[in-house]
Amino acid sequence: MSSPSGRVLLVELDGASYEGLGPLAARGVMPQMARLLESAALIEPQAVPGLSDRAARATFWTGFPPSEHGMLDDWRFDAARRRLVPGRIDRLARPTLWQAVQAAFGPAAAARLEDFDAASLPWQEAPKDLASLERRVASTRLALQALADRAADVDRDWRFLTVRVRTLAGLQCHLASALPSGDRPGANPRWVAAVERLMQSVDACLGQLVETAHRRKAAVVVASPSGVVPLRGRITLSELFLRAGLLQLCRGPASLGYHAGRLGERARRWFASGDGAARSARSVVPVDWRRTSVVAIHGHSAALVYLNTPERFGGHVLATASARDRAARAAVEALSAARDPTTGEPLFIDAFCTEDRYGTSIRRHGWPEVIGIPATGFTTRHRPDRQERLVRPTRGQTTTTGGPGLLVIDSPWISPGEHRACSLEEAAPLIAELLGLRPTSPRPTVYTPPRSTTRK
Numbered sequence: 211m212s213s214p215s216g217r218v219l220l221v222e223l224d225g226a227s228y229e230g231l232g233p234l235a236a237r238g239v240m241p242q243m244a245r246l247l248e249s250a251a252l253i254e255p256q257a258v259p260g261l262s263d264r265a266a267r268a269t270f271w272t273g274f275p276p277s278e279h280g281m282l283d284d285w286r287f288d289a290a291r292r293r294l295v296p297g298r299i300d301r302l303a304r305p306t307l308w309q310a311v312q313a314a315f316g317p318a319a320a321a322r323l324e325d326f327d328a329a330s331l332p333w334q335e336a337p338k339d340l341a342s343l344e345r346r347v348a349s350t351r352l353a354l355q356a357l358a359d360r361a362a363d364v365d366r367d368w369r370f371l372t373v374r375v376r377t378l379a380g381l382q383c384h385l386a387s388a389l390p391s392g393d394r395p396g397a398n399p400r401w402v403a404a405v406e407r408l409m410q411s412v413d414a415c416l417g418q419l420v421e422t423a424h425r426r427k428a429a430v431v432v433a434s435p436s437g438v439v440p441l442r443g444r445i446t447l448s449e450l451f452l453r454a455g456l457l458q459l460c461r462g463p464a465s466l467g468y469h470a471g472r473l474g475e476r477a478r479r480w481f482a483s484g485d486g487a488a489r490s491a492r493s494v495v496p497v498d499w500r501r502t503s504v505v506a507i508h509g510h511s512a513a514l515v516y517l518n519t520p521e522r523f524g525g526h527v528l529a530t531a532s533a534r535d536r537a538a539r540a541a542v543e544a545l546s547a548a549r550d551p552t553t554g555e556p557l558f559i560d561a562f563c564t565e566d567r568y569g570t571s572i573r574r575h576g577w578p579e580v581i582g583i584p585a586t587g588f589t590t591r592h593r594p595d596r597q598e599r600l601v602r603p604t605r606g607q608t609t610t611t612g613g614p615g616l617l618v619i620d621s622p623w624i625s626p627g628e629h630r631a632c633s634l635e636e637a638a639p640l641i642a643e644l645l646g647l648r649p650t651s652p653r654p655t656v657y658t659p660p661r662s663t664t665r666k
Contacts (some may be wrong), residue, residue, distance in 0.1 A: 216646040217428035219361075220372045221419050222524035223412075224263070225609075226616045227437030228254055230389070239409055242417035246432065250620035251628040255637055256339055257436045257561065257612055260512035260583040265377075266611065266634065269298050270435035271306040273638030277568040279304040280575040285508040293488040303575070307638055309345050310647055311370040321364050324374035325357050333380025335514040336606050343385075343404050350377055350607050351411040356570035358418035366426070370645060377412060381405065382438050386608040420620075429621035429644045435634065438615030442587035443601040445548070445557050447506040447513055448495060448594040456537065461593060491523065495592055499525045503537040504580070506592040511611065512556065513582030513590050515541050538579050545582035551600055558582045565639055586612055619644070658661055 221358070223231075237246035258269065261276065268281040276282050280303040285294045288604040299306060311320040332350060354377070363374050382389065389405055424429045451457035492499070494507045502525075504515050517537055518527045525528070528534045545561035560583040564572050572579060584590060588601075589610050595602060617637055620626075621644055642648065 216644075217369050217423075217426055218371075218431055218641060218644050219423035219426070219428045220370070220431040220433055220641065221416060222372060222374040222377050223432060223434050223616065224376045224435075225382050225438050225611075226432070227613050228252060228616055229613065230378075230382065230437065234333070234389075234409055234413075239406055240413035240416075242413045242420065243432075246416070246420065246430070246469060246618060246620055249572065249626050250430070250432075250618045251624045251626060253617040253619070253628070253636075253640075254614040255435065255634045256614055256631055258634055259586075259612070260581065261436075261611075262299055262509070262511045263436070263611055264299065265511075266615075268288045268297075269304075269634045270300055270433070270615075270637050271299060271308070272302060272304040273635050273642075274304045275635060277570045281511045282575075282577060282581075283511065283514060287491060287507065287516065287522075288488070289573075289576060291488070292491050292523065292532070294491055294494070295488045307641060307645075308370065310642065314647055315369050318365065318367050319369040321368045321371050322374070323357060323360055323364070323372070325353055325376055333377060333384065336384035340398075340400055340404070343401060347404050347408045347411075350408060353650035354411050354415040358415045358422075361419055362422045370427075371428075375412065375415065377408070379438075381408065382609050383607050386438075386440070396475040400449055414573060429619065429623075431620075431641060431644070432616065432618040433637065433641075434616040435637075436615045438609040439587050439612040441589065441604045441607055441610045442585075443550070443582060443589075443590055443603060445513070445590045445592055445601055446595045446599060447515075447592050449600050450544060450548055451504055451506075451515075451541070451599055452594075453600075454540065456503045456540055456544065457505060458498040460496050460498040472485045478529070494587070496594065499523060500527065503527055504541045506578075506590070508592065510589045510591065512584065513545055513561070513580075514578040515545075515580035516578045517541075517580075534579075541580045542582075545580070547598070555585065557585055557588060557601070559585050 231240060231243055232247070235247055253272065258266065261269065262283045264284045265276060265281045268279050269275060272279045280298050284297055286297050289294045308320045308322065333345040337346055354375070357373065357375070361371065364371055385405060420430050448457060448459070452459065491507050495505060497505055499518060502518050504517055506513055506515050508514060515521055517524045517534055517538045519534060520526060520529060528537055542561045542563065545558045546556070548557040549555065549589070550557055562581060564577050564579055564581055567581070587610065591602070612632065615634070617632070617640070619640070
């Protein structure tokens with residue numbers, strides 16, 4: 211199942227989903243996407259609860275679950291250095307599709323482009339007024355045009371060209387109410403019109419990329435590891451464990467060292483990049499390490515809970531195996547018992563000890579001892595809340611990851627009109643076959659049942 215030239219042009223639309231783009235295509239806002247959906251197969255990779263954006267991408271690009279590739283979050287804890295280190299997809303325990311292509315056909319066979327600086331940064335926060343929105347739309351349209359032009363000029367020897375467009379993710383995060391996907395009560399028509407022009411620019415960029423693929427006789431894949439869901443609130447893990455008696459904050463003069471260390475870390479990170487952006491784990495949360503059993507120091511998609519052991523943080527609170535077991539069980543119980551103060555529903559759909567669930571040593575990947583998976587629409591935060599709230603209301607941000615992703619495949623070797631769901635691990639093997647490669651991972655033995663055989 212490979213294209214005649216074994217070439218694939220993949221457009222990665224961060225945050226895209228059929229639920230979000232389908233109505234825009236049907237209404238004529240995105241005609242290029244509409245034509246692509248008519249001639250392509252539509253597959254919806256199911257989101258894995260608790261994975262960050264970067265970890266979902268790692269699963270998408272390797273075809274392996276987190277227990278194999280090693281990434282759960284955008285950050286990982288380096289116990290040897292007692293620092294948080296940015297996770298990198300090019301340093302996973304399993305090879306990515308890019309690495310597989312380069313190993314098979316040479317370094318020049320895989321090329322990557324992205325819109326980060328010009329078209330993504332403007333959408334990291336919501337515009338304050340219509341004039342600001344219009345300026346951002348105008349600059350982003352130029353950036354997307356430039357991105358499409360760069361893709362057309364890439365050396366002809368490529369076998370696998372990926373073009374990453376991050377604009378949509380930021381747009382949905384802060385301006386979901388202005389997306390032109392139908393009637394939205396209270397939406398400002400002028401804001402909706404401006405966002406519609408931006409979505410038309412995204413669609414025009416997609417159309418140019420498809421033309422480039424056709425000129426090179428390449429298959430076209432439009433992909434997103436995960437979609438978005440409405441953001442309902444942020445769970446304050448420090449407050450949760452404080453109420454459970456598992457964590458104690460340092461207050462008064464004892465907190466001066468924490469604040470001084472935090473200022474130093476900020477100054478150092480200002481001039482750092484890559485691995486140099488690592489930060490001290492003790493500068494994240496103002497914890498009294500002499501009286502704290504468990505702590506969460508990173509992560510927004512799940513509760514990543516570390517035990518305060520000598521190996522982790524150098525303390526002696528949990529020096530024995532029995533003490534560690536009790537603390538881990540208590541953390542699981544605290545997460546399982548947490549309820550939304552407003553609705554009374556559970557805040558976590560699952561909580562477990564990591565080694566028991568994944569059957570892998572946590573030291574292998576530097577993973578936490580306990581993991582809690584939030585209910586759909588909730589994210590987590592580790593810093594204390596000044597008002598001692600268990601759940602903080604959303605401000606500015608309107609969506610978070612958690613919905614099905616997108617995998618649109620336009621190739622003569624794929625039947626058009628197919629519409630089904632799949633696991634996130636299936637994406638890489640499907641794309642590898644289009645490239646004429648052996649699958650990067652074994653096909654899953656259990657498939658998600660097809661949602662339907664026709665388009666919605």
